[in-house]
Amino acid sequence: MAQPQATEPITVRTAREVVMEIDALANAMARSRNYVVNQALQQYLETNAWQVARIQEGIEAAQKGQVQPATEVFAAIATKHGWGQ
Template identity: 35%
Template sequence: MTTRTMNVRIPEALYGQIEELARATARTKSFLAIEALKGYVESESWQVRDIRAGIAEADAGDFASPEEVAATFAKHGA
Protein backbone atom coordinates (compact mmCIF):
# COMPACT_ATOMS: atom_id res chain seq x y z
CA MET A 1 0.00 0.00 0.00
CA THR A 2 1.35 3.42 -0.95
CA THR A 3 1.11 5.99 1.81
CA ARG A 4 1.17 9.77 1.99
CA THR A 5 2.09 12.07 4.85
CA MET A 6 -0.41 14.47 6.37
CA ASN A 7 0.42 16.85 9.22
CA VAL A 8 -2.41 17.73 11.56
CA ARG A 9 -2.47 19.97 14.62
CA ILE A 10 -4.60 18.56 17.42
CA PRO A 11 -5.38 19.77 20.92
CA GLU A 12 -2.83 18.72 23.53
CA ALA A 13 -5.45 16.87 25.57
CA LEU A 14 -6.47 14.77 22.57
CA TYR A 15 -2.82 14.02 21.81
CA GLY A 16 -2.42 12.77 25.37
CA GLN A 17 -5.45 10.53 25.01
CA ILE A 18 -4.07 9.09 21.78
CA GLU A 19 -0.70 8.43 23.42
CA GLU A 20 -2.40 6.71 26.35
CA LEU A 21 -4.55 4.57 24.06
CA ALA A 22 -1.52 3.67 21.93
CA ARG A 23 0.36 2.46 25.00
CA ALA A 24 -2.63 0.55 26.33
CA THR A 25 -3.29 -1.20 23.03
CA ALA A 26 0.33 -1.63 21.90
CA ARG A 27 -0.52 0.25 18.71
CA THR A 28 1.15 3.27 17.15
CA LYS A 29 -0.41 6.70 17.18
CA SER A 30 -0.39 6.55 13.39
CA PHE A 31 -2.36 3.30 13.42
CA LEU A 32 -4.97 4.79 15.75
CA ALA A 33 -5.25 7.97 13.67
CA ILE A 34 -5.69 5.98 10.45
CA GLU A 35 -8.36 3.78 12.03
CA ALA A 36 -10.20 6.83 13.34
CA LEU A 37 -10.05 8.59 9.98
CA LYS A 38 -11.25 5.46 8.16
CA GLY A 39 -14.23 5.19 10.48
CA TYR A 40 -15.11 8.85 10.06
CA VAL A 41 -14.80 8.80 6.29
CA GLU A 42 -16.90 5.63 6.05
CA SER A 43 -19.63 7.01 8.30
CA GLU A 44 -19.82 10.36 6.50
CA SER A 45 -19.43 9.25 2.87
CA TRP A 46 -23.08 8.28 2.53
CA GLN A 47 -23.99 11.97 2.50
CA VAL A 48 -21.84 12.68 -0.54
CA ARG A 49 -23.22 9.62 -2.35
CA ASP A 50 -26.82 10.60 -1.60
CA ILE A 51 -26.28 14.22 -2.64
CA ARG A 52 -24.68 13.15 -5.92
CA ALA A 53 -27.52 10.70 -6.57
CA GLY A 54 -30.08 13.43 -5.86
CA ILE A 55 -28.36 15.84 -8.22
CA ALA A 56 -28.27 13.18 -10.94
CA GLU A 57 -32.00 12.54 -10.45
CA ALA A 58 -32.75 16.25 -10.61
CA ASP A 59 -30.59 16.66 -13.72
CA ALA A 60 -32.58 13.82 -15.31
CA GLY A 61 -35.85 15.57 -14.40
CA ASP A 62 -36.80 12.78 -11.99
CA PHE A 63 -38.96 14.74 -9.54
CA ALA A 64 -41.87 13.65 -7.40
CA SER A 65 -45.27 14.82 -8.59
CA PRO A 66 -47.30 17.15 -6.36
CA GLU A 67 -49.58 14.20 -5.59
CA GLU A 68 -46.63 12.02 -4.49
CA VAL A 69 -45.34 14.79 -2.25
CA ALA A 70 -48.78 15.30 -0.68
CA ALA A 71 -49.15 11.54 -0.11
CA THR A 72 -45.75 11.37 1.61
CA PHE A 73 -46.59 14.30 3.88
CA ALA A 74 -49.99 12.80 4.69
CA LYS A 75 -48.39 9.44 5.48
CA HIS A 76 -46.06 11.04 8.02
CA GLY A 77 -48.65 13.36 9.51
CA ALA A 78 -47.16 16.59 8.20
Protein backbone atom coordinates in the same frame (compact mmCIF):
# COMPACT_ATOMS: atom_id res chain seq x y z
CA MET B 1 3.54 -11.54 -3.03
CA ALA B 2 1.61 -8.28 -2.52
CA GLN B 3 3.60 -5.08 -2.40
CA PRO B 4 3.29 -3.02 0.78
CA GLN B 5 1.09 0.04 0.38
CA ALA B 6 3.04 3.26 -0.14
CA THR B 7 2.75 5.73 2.70
CA GLU B 8 3.45 9.42 2.97
CA PRO B 9 4.02 11.39 6.16
CA ILE B 10 1.76 14.31 7.03
CA THR B 11 1.80 16.80 9.88
CA VAL B 12 -1.37 17.77 11.72
CA ARG B 13 -1.81 20.24 14.53
CA THR B 14 -4.54 19.51 17.04
CA ALA B 15 -5.43 20.26 20.64
CA ARG B 16 -3.29 18.60 23.28
CA GLU B 17 -6.44 16.98 24.70
CA VAL B 18 -7.10 15.26 21.37
CA VAL B 19 -3.55 13.89 21.31
CA MET B 20 -4.02 12.63 24.86
CA GLU B 21 -7.25 10.85 23.83
CA ILE B 22 -5.53 9.31 20.82
CA ASP B 23 -2.67 8.11 23.00
CA ALA B 24 -5.05 6.70 25.62
CA LEU B 25 -6.98 4.80 22.96
CA ALA B 26 -3.79 3.53 21.34
CA ASN B 27 -2.53 2.36 24.71
CA ALA B 28 -5.81 0.60 25.52
CA MET B 29 -5.70 -1.14 22.14
CA ALA B 30 -1.98 -1.95 22.36
CA ARG B 31 -1.58 -0.08 19.06
CA SER B 32 0.44 2.90 17.92
CA ARG B 33 -0.75 6.49 17.71
CA ASN B 34 -0.20 6.18 13.96
CA TYR B 35 -2.58 3.19 13.78
CA VAL B 36 -5.35 5.02 15.65
CA VAL B 37 -5.03 8.17 13.54
CA ASN B 38 -5.01 6.16 10.30
CA GLN B 39 -8.11 4.23 11.37
CA ALA B 40 -9.89 7.47 12.27
CA LEU B 41 -8.96 9.08 8.95
CA GLN B 42 -10.08 6.02 6.98
CA GLN B 43 -13.45 5.89 8.78
CA TYR B 44 -13.95 9.63 8.26
CA LEU B 45 -13.18 9.39 4.55
CA GLU B 46 -15.42 6.35 4.02
CA THR B 47 -18.33 7.93 5.91
CA ASN B 48 -18.09 11.22 4.08
CA ALA B 49 -17.67 9.57 0.68
CA TRP B 50 -20.85 7.56 1.39
CA GLN B 51 -22.69 10.71 2.45
CA VAL B 52 -21.58 12.70 -0.60
CA ALA B 53 -22.67 9.85 -2.89
CA ARG B 54 -26.14 9.73 -1.26
CA ILE B 55 -26.48 13.51 -1.59
CA GLN B 56 -25.51 13.32 -5.26
CA GLU B 57 -28.06 10.55 -5.81
CA GLY B 58 -30.71 12.73 -4.15
CA ILE B 59 -29.84 15.71 -6.31
CA GLU B 60 -30.04 13.56 -9.45
CA ALA B 61 -33.39 12.11 -8.36
CA ALA B 62 -34.74 15.61 -7.67
CA GLN B 63 -33.59 16.81 -11.08
CA LYS B 64 -35.58 13.92 -12.61
CA GLY B 65 -38.63 14.87 -10.56
CA GLN B 66 -38.39 11.75 -8.41
CA VAL B 67 -39.34 13.42 -5.13
CA GLN B 68 -41.96 12.97 -2.40
CA PRO B 69 -43.62 15.76 -0.47
CA ALA B 70 -41.93 16.36 2.89
CA THR B 71 -45.21 15.76 4.74
CA GLU B 72 -45.35 12.21 3.33
CA VAL B 73 -41.74 11.53 4.28
CA PHE B 74 -42.25 12.83 7.82
CA ALA B 75 -45.46 10.82 8.20
CA ALA B 76 -43.70 7.63 7.08
CA ILE B 77 -40.88 8.22 9.58
CA ALA B 78 -43.37 8.89 12.38
CA THR B 79 -45.29 5.71 11.54
CA LYS B 80 -42.10 3.63 11.40
CA HIS B 81 -41.05 4.80 14.87
CA GLY B 82 -44.52 4.82 16.42
CA TRP B 83 -44.52 8.56 17.03
CA GLY B 84 -47.77 10.38 17.50
CA GLN B 85 -49.73 7.33 18.55
